[in-house]
Amino acid sequence: MDPKVGIEFVERTMEKNQDIVGVIFIMTIDQSKISTSNTPFAMIDEHSAIPSEQEILFTMHTVFRVVEIKRTPNNSRLWEVHLTITDENDPQLSILTNSIKQEIRGRGWHRMGQLMLTVGDFDQAEELYNELLENASTDSDRAHIYHQLGWLKRQQGKYPEAVKFYEKSLEIYRKTLSEDDASLAPTYGNIGRVYDNMGEYSKALEFNEKANKIYEISLPANHPLLATSYNNIATTYYTMGEYSKALPLLEKALGILRNSLPPTHPHIKSTMNSIAAAK
Structure with a gap:
């Protein structure tokens, strides 16, 4: 989807309710890092009611890695979540x-x-x-x-x-x-x-x-x-x-935990936080 379209959708909703925050997901698709036979996706603009939105259809089991989460510079209530596509061949996954x-x-x-x-x-x-x-x-x-x-x-x-x-x-x-x-x-x-x-x-x-x-x-x-x-x-x-x-x-x-679980496991992070609090 065109990023401007997504931002417009979110901002209109935020204007109606001042108690919520908006989140925009920005997805990077590097085809060299995935097997399209396992994780197929398709541009569907020619089948869309609004082709200019440039929508992409992902399969149900698509997995993304979270790269970065940050607040947008122009709107303190709007956040961006940057994602990259991955698949079952990712060793950490x-x-x-x-x-x-x-x-x-x-x-x-x-x-x-x-x-x-x-x-x-x-x-x-x-x-x-x-x-x-x-x-x-x-x-x-x-x-x-x-x-x-x-x-x-x-x-x-x-x-x-x-x-x-x-x-x-x-x-x-x-x-x-x-x-x-x-x-x-x-x-x-x-x-x-x-x-x-x-x-x-x-x-x-x-x-x-x-x-x-x-x-x-x-x-x-x-x-x-x-x-x-x-x-x-x-x-x-x-x-x-x-x-x-x-x-x-x-x-x-x-x-x-460091010897028995993957480095991204939440139990490792929570234990590190507990150690910091106990010192």
């Missing part, structure tokens, strides 16, 4: 995609539920998990669903409900597992995070350290879950104002 696939685990509807939680679609996720719970045929499935509902309630800020779901999950798991079984660590850690949210820091440390002890025994030294565990304990110490205890844990977590 491939690493990030594989990392996301590892995070969205499970099969069938359970995987769909995990995806809904990841993108923040909590109402639909809750509806799905309640349906799965009604039809669950094994204790293992029920324990997993209770755990997921606990995670959901924590994200919604409903902390007492979150603890109840996590405790239901633990109750089922403990029928067949020992207290220090590796399968219990995620639930211990998440209960610790809920208690941290509730301001019950001694309980938060108790459960987070229980999870961390299991992770240190059962996981490789560079596993991302171990980094998450260190981060959880550090968060509680930081909230308590004990920065000298939080800092070495955050540095441990950062070292693991």
Whole structure:
């Protein structure tokens, strides 16, 4: 599209509502960096009702890399986002995609539920998990669903409900597992995070350290879950104002994340920010 046309559309909308900002996406298409068979696009001006707009049609799975975000010099409410087209052959995109696939685990509807939680679609996720719970045929499935509902309630800020779901999950798991079984660590850690949210820091440390002890025994030294565990304990110490205890844990977590995740992963940036705040 002609940039002037896009800017005119945005500015007209901004004039009607002074409480919003405008965003213009400026896309650079370098055909030498992509496979057009995988990422096809086409000029459609000859098929458009307004050919002068010079529109381009992209396929649904087109991916762009964010190069720069900046405010325009002539309008403080108008922003430009500069993008370059990329595809599955981009090595950084491939690493990030594989990392996301590892995070969205499970099969069938359970995987769909995990995806809904990841993108923040909590109402639909809750509806799905309640349906799965009604039809669950094994204790293992029920324990997993209770755990997921606990995670959901924590994200919604409903902390007492979150603890109840996590405790239901633990109750089922403990029928067949020992207290220090590796399968219990995620639930211990998440209960610790809920208690941290509730301001019950001694309980938060108790459960987070229980999870961390299991992770240190059962996981490789560079596993991302171990980094998450260190981060959880550090968060509680930081909230308590004990920065000298939080800092070495955050540095441990950062070292693991840098060795196990792609450099663009948001967990690395957030941990670096936490370290800066704790110093």
